[in-house]
Amino acid sequence: MSNTINIQYTKFQNLDSEGKVESENFGYRIYDDYATEYDNTFESFEQLTEALNEGNMVEFLSKTQNFDDVDFTDEFGGASGVYFNGEFYSAEELA
Numbered sequence: 001m002s003n004t005i006n007i008q009y010t011k012f013q014n015l016d017s018e019g020k021v022e023s024e025n026f027g028y029r030i031y032d033d034y035a036t037e038y039d040n041t042f043e044s045f046e047q048l049t050e051a052l053n054e055g056n057m058v059e060f061l062s063k064t065q066n067f068d069d070v071d072f073t074d075e076f077g078g079a080s081g082v083y084f085n086g087e088f089y090s091a092e093e094l095a
Contacts, residue, residue, distance in 0.1 A: 003033050003034070003079050004080050004083060004088075005030065005032045005067065005070065005079050005083070006030065006032065006083045007029075007030050007052070007083070008028060008029045010028060010029050010040070025040045025043060026040070027041060030061070032079065037065060058094050072091040079091060
């Protein structure tokens, strides 16, 4: 059980051809050794943190396209844990 899921808040910026910021949105990146997923459709950081936070990350993962079948209880096929914005939560804590 070595696969670890990473969830990271992210700010997305659209740039013009001179590198100036034209617009920005907030979102997340979720990735592990096998898949990746992101969403950049949140208009504010507050909106993002209401939708995805430490308290609901396992439930949130169950609603994603690539991580909906994550199992934190399967010793051999499950995820070893989650890094949420750099802080590690073990599978035992999340099961």
